[in-house]
Amino acid sequence: MRTFPIFISFDGRPPLVVGGGPLAAIKTRLLLKRAERVDVAADTLESELSKFVDEGRVVQQPPHPGVDQIRGRPLVLSATEHDGEDERIAEMARALGVPVNVPDRPPLCTAALPAIVDRGDVTVAIGTSAAAPVLAQRLRARLEHELHPRLGDLASLAGEFRDRVAEALPEGPARRLLWERVFDGPAASAMLHGDEESARKLIDLEIERGALAEKHEPPKGRVLLVGAGPGDPELLTMKAIRALKAADVVFYDKLAGAQVLELARREAELISVGKAKGAHSVPQAEINALLVARAKAGQTVVRLKGGDPFIFGRGGEELDALRAAAIPVEVIPGVTAGAAAAASLQIPLTHRDVSHTVTFLSGHEAGGKAPSFEHLDLRALASGNNTLVVYMGVTTGAVIARRLLDAGFREALPVIAVENASRANERRVATTISVLASDPGSLDLSSPAVLIFGEVAGLPAAGVVATILAQEEVVRAYA
Numbered sequence: 277m278r279t280f281p282i283f284i285s286f287d288g289r290p291p292l293v294v295g296g297g298p299l300a301a302i303k304t305r306l307l308l309k310r311a312e313r314v315d316v317a318a319d320t321l322e323s324e325l326s327k328f329v330d331e332g333r334v335v336q337q338p339p340h341p342g343v344d345q346i347r348g349r350p351l352v353l354s355a356t357e358h359d360g361e362d363e364r365i366a367e368m369a370r371a372l373g374v375p376v377n378v379p380d381r382p383p384l385c386t387a388a389l390p391a392i393v394d395r396g397d398v399t400v401a402i403g404t405s406a407a408a409p410v411l412a413q414r415l416r417a418r419l420e421h422e423l424h425p426r427l428g429d430l431a432s433l434a435g436e437f438r439d440r441v442a443e444a445l446p447e448g449p450a451r452r453l454l455w456e457r458v459f460d461g462p463a464a465s466a467m468l469h470g471d472e473e474s475a476r477k478l479i480d481l482e483i484e485r486g487a488l489a490e491k492h493e494p495p496k497g498r499v500l501l502v503g504a505g506p507g508d509p510e511l512l513t514m515k516a517i518r519a520l521k522a523a524d525v526v527f528y529d530k531l532a533g534a535q536v537l538e539l540a541r542r543e544a545e546l547i548s549v550g551k552a553k554g555a556h557s558v559p560q561a562e563i564n565a566l567l568v569a570r571a572k573a574g575q576t577v578v579r580l581k582g583g584d585p586f587i588f589g590r591g592g593e594e595l596d597a598l599r600a601a602a603i604p605v606e607v608i609p610g611v612t613a614g615a616a617a618a619a620s621l622q623i624p625l626t627h628r629d630v631s632h633t634v635t636f637l638s639g640h641e642a643g644g645k646a647p648s649f650e651h652l653d654l655r656a657l658a659s660g661n662n663t664l665v666v667y668m669g670v671t672t673g674a675v676i677a678r679r680l681l682d683a684g685f686r687e688a689l690p691v692i693a694v695e696n697a698s699r700a701n702e703r704r705v706a707t708t709i710s711v712l713a714s715d716p717g718s719l720d721l722s723s724p725a726v727l728i729f730g731e732v733a734g735l736p737a738a739g740v741v742a743t744i745l746a747q748e749e750v751v752r753a754y755a
């Protein structure tokens with residue numbers, strides 16, 4: 277059963293529980309958390325249900341309800357503990373379009389009851405589409421710990437101020453900023469500490485401050501150049517997540533990763549501006565202009581880039597353009613693909629005994645050619661123990677390997693390629709520089725991938741799926 281979460285109001289329409297035993301009592305107790313009144317259809321009621329009747333919260337109805345008792349209900353819960361009767365109720369409700377739940381019998385249900393974390397006006401409902409109720413309970417326990425007991429009071433207080441805030445500030449960034457200040461600032465702390473009076477005064481102050489700023493200062497746009505890391509959302513920084521949650525608009529590259537984009541503020545506009553190498557993408561000058569224009573319009577603009585924005589990400593050019601236009605900028609670093617690949621292989625890029633430097637290289641020059649590396653002293657790199665990490669080198673790897681061999685790197689130098697580092701489809705291939713130079717197709721690589729050249733690539737690496745070695749130079753094989 278795949279479900280969509282929704283909160284329904286019971287106002288003036290009591291839900292119906294069918295059955296009067298212990299299971300019905302548990303479910304009635306749950307419904308009474310929000311319903312003023314619950315109707316219970318049963319012959320006899322167990323003691324807790326009778327108590328609810330005495331308190332006027334439950335009204336007993338005749339057992340075996342028919343169509344007229346079910347029509348118009350916001351929810352029917354059948355807990356008779358008699359399979360045939362539960363099926364009859366479920367069928368009737370379904371035919372009438374009334375949401376129905378039968379505990380532990382997903383096929384009969386059109387509605388699922390979530391695990392609930394209850395903080396008054398703040399309700400967290402957890403569903404697993406009936407696949408793993410125990411998991412839902414575990415998540416609930418975690419959230420119970422995390423959510424402050426007075427969170428609901430804070431929400432109710434905010435609710436009281438809603439209209440006043442709406443009058444003081446137009447909808448948009450200014451109003452959102454005000455609420456962010458309230459929820460992240462001293463007003464919320466005061467309320468959570470139980471000091472409602474101070475909390476009210478502090479919200480009043482925020483409203484005054486917001487209204488003043490709105491009158492005298494034009495909305496301030498800004499751009500955040502954010503490193504999205506290699507794809508695994510767990511490798512995002514907390515600052516990156518905060519930036520995504522604050523964004524009015526996100527300009528992203530293909531490398532930014534779908535799971536990362538999921539974290540953007542729900543109302544944020546998501547605009548793709550970049551493709552992986554080779555495919556057409558929005559020209560850089562146009563991206564720069566878009567960033568400037570949106571920030572000038574007062575928006576919080578997130579420029580989300582794969583890996584780290586300042587490693588082969590053209591972040592520098594965007595920064596220049598933004599500075600020239602006097603737009604406030606913040607740069608949030610990300611985990612670069614080379615670092616993610618090394619972590620996943622469990623090989624260090626530098627190692628006291630094996631390699632003392634690491635160089636990040638681009639495998640492409642402007643125009644898509646293999647690089648000449650004229651600016652590099654390859655001979656010097658070959659003579660010491662250095663690690664080279666090549667980005668954008670999938671199609672040019674063989675040429676690069678040949679240039680390195682010409683510069684004096686040893687033929688059997690280990691190379692490891694990591695494709696889609698940190699993603700579900702990550703793949704690793706180990707080889708040597710001479711195999712790569714002579715038979716690049718053997719690696720069967722596709723983009724995005726990084727190539728790590730150096731003695732560190734010969735250290736015991738984790739999870740290498742294929743080791744491709746020429747017959748005459750079997751250097752090592754990984755377990």
Ligand code: SAH
Binds near residue numbers: 666698
């Ligand atoms: N700024 C990025 C690099 C952008 S250049 C960073 O810091 O990682 C694009 C290149 O990055 C790709 O061609 C590939 O070499 C590398 N890359 C990006 N994401 C990758 C990933 N998940 N796995 C392997 N390589 C990746």
